[in-house]
Amino acid sequence: xxxxxxxxxxxxxxxxxxxxxxxxxxxxxxxxxxxxxxxxxxxxxxxxxxxxxxxxxxxxxxxxxxxxxxxxxxxxxxxxxxxxxxxxxxxxxxxxxxxxxxxxxxxxxxxxxxxx
Amino acid sequence: xxxxxxxxxxxxxxxxxxxxxxxxxxxxxxxxxxxxxxxxxxxxxxxxxxxxxxxxxxxxxxxxxxxxxxxxxxxxxxxxxxxxxxxxxxxxxxxxxxxxxxxxxxxxxxxxxxxxx
Numbered sequence: 001x002x003x004x005x006x007x008x009x010x011x012x013x014x015x016x017x018x019x020x021x022x023x024x025x026x027x028x029x030x031x032x033x034x035x036x037x038x039x040x041x042x043x044x045x046x047x048x049x050x051x052x053x054x055x056x057x058x059x060x061x062x063x064x065x066x067x068x069x070x071x072x073x074x075x076x077x078x079x080x081x082x083x084x085x086x087x088x089x090x091x092x093x094x095x096x097x098x099x100x101x102x103x104x105x106x107x108x109x110x111x112x113x114x115x116x
Numbered sequence: 117x118x119x120x121x122x123x124x125x126x127x128x129x130x131x132x133x134x135x136x137x138x139x140x141x142x143x144x145x146x147x148x149x150x151x152x153x154x155x156x157x158x159x160x161x162x163x164x165x166x167x168x169x170x171x172x173x174x175x176x177x178x179x180x181x182x183x184x185x186x187x188x189x190x191x192x193x194x195x196x197x198x199x200x201x202x203x204x205x206x207x208x209x210x211x212x213x214x215x216x217x218x219x220x221x222x223x224x225x226x227x228x229x230x231x232x233x
Contacts (some may be wrong), residue, residue, distance in 0.1 A: 103172055
């Protein structure tokens with residue numbers, strides 16, 4: 001079974017600075033997808049960024065980028081120019097690409113605090 | 117366009133009771149998934165339905181069941197409620213199942229907060 005580990009229960013960053021959230025995962029599969037989801041106090045999970053394991057290039061979405069290290073099974077999220085609206089729980093998630101319905105496997109989350 | 121809608125948003129039940137949670141997917145999405153999120157934890161996969169058939173099931177007891185209707189909306193049922201069933205229940209919809217050419221990106225609703233006393 002796949003596992004996802006987020007080792008930082010809480011991170012704090014000053015507004016406008018850069019922060020990196022860590023995620024490691026364990027799988028025996030070679031083809032999969034990785035995601036970062038954001039869950040603000042409103043509770044709705046919002047997709048931040050996705051990465052296909054077969055792609056070498058790290059995904060980027062505006063101020064959000066990932067550092068995907070397939071051999072190390074590491075998938076960190078970098079948030080540049082942090083804004084107050086970035087404050088939320090961030091969850092790393094894994095999904096197999098083998099064509100099934102296994103669902104997403106989530107980590108326990110990192111609570112990101114933005115200091116004004 | 118309306119996103120994923122869930123009802124009710126909050127509910128309180130007592131141990132042993134039954135609960136039904138409802139979900140309407142984004143228009144055009146044929147797959148609905150259910151997740152349980154206990155306070156302080158990440159969501160855990162319960163079920164995935166696609167084209168009205170159960171296509172995936174997580175490690176949950178038989179007290180949990182679900183179904184998907186012809187309009188692709190879905191219900192999650194939990195029987196014989198336990199205190200440990202208190203959680204946020206999230207519904208997510210997607211176009212289809214994840215595969216080589218489809219990340220199976222999920223779009224989540226705001227959840228139903230269940231408290232069991």
